[in-house]
Amino acid sequence: MGTxxxxxxxxxxxxxxxxSSLLNTLVGQKVAIVSDKPQTTRNRIMGVLTRDTVQLVFLDTPGTHRPRTRLGDFMVKSIGEAMTGVDVGVLIVEPTATVRDSERELLQKFRSQKLPVLLVINKIDTVEDKSNLLTCIDVWRQEFAFDAILPVSALTGEGTNELLTELSKYVFESPHFFPADAISDQPEKVLAAELLREQMLLSLRDEIPHGIAVVIERMEERETERGVILDIDAEIFCERDTHKGMVIGKKGVMLKRISTAAREEMEKTFDAHVNLQCWVKVKEDWRNRQGLLNGFGYRL
Ligand SMILES: Nc1nc2c(ncn2[C@@H]2O[C@H](COP(=O)(O)OP(=O)(O)O)[C@@H](O)[C@H]2O)c(=O)[nH]1
Ligand SMILES: [Mg+2]
Incomplete structure (x- = not known):
């Protein structure tokens, strides 16, 4: 094999x-869950793209925010952890001409490590008047000496090939850290838990999904006449009895809807029939209890 x-x-x-949407588009598969709610992503997730001799490893991170719980502390720390020891920094923004302090802080952090920094302006499919995009590019160019500015759409894929080409300029000679067919560093159990949590983000209102954690208790393959079936047992933890009631819904309708949608996503991801069983439990204030956070996988 060559270098x-x-x-x-x-x-x-x-x-x-x-x-997370961009990560999924770049690696060509869903490795990180997506929703229209902030703080959907809770930990650092690696996505891997290998093309011949080149391997790009992307680190998706939680969004910057002011933490209000220990879970939030963990999330913000995992941003810092992901930003050290990488070869390239990518700041992703929406196509608006406003620069926030949190974004300036991220840029300073990259700069202090002397990393190449790219700006990705995402969601350009939402921009009708392209002169607005030019204004936006201008504002950002004056803000920071980016090594490149790339307008993309994670939704349509527009501009993502150009982004990959640009990123390929920053590779180093090194062994590959993942097998060529790997797409993520997440164990399958974690991905399954995330796919279930995603459906709760999509179906439940307001604060409830932010107080939910999912743990996969069991994930086992079983040979049947119909082919391989994946048995998955999931525990859903919420913070209050009232939340548990809402997750389950009247006559179990909500939980049924959530688990059916999650099962379909799991079948796509794992390419197998899935038998998903869910149990809903209450752990009061788990977002502030270190032992529980560790148990749910939120630890550095
Ligand atoms: N129109 C449009 N929506 C997008 C695009 N990328 C992401 N979104 C939406 O923006 C929301 C947040 O996406 P997500 O990937 O979870 O953002 P994150 O919090 O930065 O990881 C979701 O509703 C996505 O469907 C895009 O390129 N175009
Ligand atoms: Mg995300």
């Missing part, structure tokens, strides 16, 4: 700008 190269790339930005 191999790789680069570690941190994707950072404010909540909801489309970091």
């Amino acid at each position: 191999t190269t790789s680069a570690f790339i941190a994707l950072v930005g404010r909540p909801n700008v489309g970091k």
